Amino acid sequence: MADTKVYILDGGSLVIDGFHAFWNRGPGGELRFPTYSVLIEHEDGRYIFDTGYDYDHVQKVLPFEKPLQTKEQTIPGQLEKLNLKPSDVNYVINSHYHFDHCGGNKHLTTACTICHTKELEVCACPQPFEMLGYSDLTFSSDVAKERSDQLKTALDPELDIFTPTFETVSGDQEIAKGIWLFETPGHTAGHYSMMVELKNRRPMLFTADACYSQKSMDMMCIASFHLDPTAGVESLKKLKTLAEKHDAELFYSHDPDSFPNYVKAPGFYS
Numbered sequence: 001m002a003d004t005k006v007y008i009l010d011g012g013s014l015v016i017d018g019f020h021a022f023w024n025r026g027p028g029g030e031l032r033f034p035t036y037s038v039l040i041e042h043e044d045g046r047y048i049f050d051t052g053y054d055y056d057h058v059q060k061v062l063p064f065e066k067p068l069q070t071k072e073q074t075i076p077g078q079l080e081k082l083n084l085k086p087s088d089v090n091y092v093i094n095s096h097y098h099f100d101h102c103g104g105n106k107h108l109t110t111a112c113t114i115c116h117t118k119e120l121e122v123c124a125c126p127q128p129f130e131m132l133g134y135s136d137l138t139f140s141s142d143v144a145k146e147r148s149d150q151l152k153t154a155l156d157p158e159l160d161i162f163t164p165t166f167e168t169v170s171g172d173q174e175i176a177k178g179i180w181l182f183e184t185p186g187h188t189a190g191h192y193s194m195m196v197e198l199k200n201r202r203p204m205l206f207t208a209d210a211c212y213s214q215k216s217m218d219m220m221c222i223a224s225f226h227l228d229p230t231a232g233v234e235s236l237k238k239l240k241t242l243a244e245k246h247d248a249e250l251f252y253s254h255d256p257d258s259f260p261n262y263v264k265a266p267g268f269y270s
């Protein structure tokens with residue numbers, strides 16, 4: 001039986017204002033930050049946690065986030081570095097369905113998609129202030145259809161192509177040996193963080209957008225993109241407690257200071 005391996009797949013970068021990254025704290029001004037996905041080679045199959053953003057989508061819908069992404073920084077490009085094809089991935093786990101976490105799902109058409117029950121419900125009918133966050137619906141034609149029904153608009157034919165097999169879950173749970181999902185709502189309704197236990201090192205706790213950066217954790221400061229800020233702060237505290245309890249190392253979702261120190265694919269953690 002092979003040991004579990006974790007690969008960090010570089011997904012390029014985006015820009016937001018510092019006041020969005022550190023809500024009501026700042027400082028303001030352009031902040032360029034990384035996005036990435038996590039590939040887990042596990043005895044039960046290959047899992048990908050989040051799939052980054054789609055360059056064309058961001059250029060079309062959110063060009064002010066100034067995407068920088070090479071072909072190599074797409075999901076197919078990163079998998080190719082590991083001599084893998086999209087069809088080699090068995091499971092996609094989405095922390096949530098904001099565009100910078102699900103843009104690559106559309107390449108992984110044969111994988112089963114795992115997400116929080118609530119997240120799949122809300123992304124079809126988000127709050128008005130969440131519309132840009134939930135703007136990339138290429139991960140599911142069914143969700144895109146539900147959204148266009150809600151808005152009474154015609155479905156973009158480009159979205160009528162693919163709906164994966166979904167497996168929705170809720171609560172904190174170990175979805176495969178050593179792969180844990182922890183509920184961390186606030187940023188979105190059904191947000192999950194993930195911990196992976198490895199043989200030769202401390203567990204890795206991927207915060208996803210419950211905590212953008214080390215600085216967010218140090219300041220107990222959430223990002224301004226959220227559904228429920230009070231729940232968001234509780235989730236920050238929960239992550240801190242989980243890291244202490246499991247002696248886990250925290251890996252932040254959008255941290256320009258920490259990301260350069262992460263081992264990127266083809267390197268891995270085991």
Ligand SMILES: [Zn+2]
Pocket residue numbers: 098100101209253254
């Ligand atoms: Zn994000």
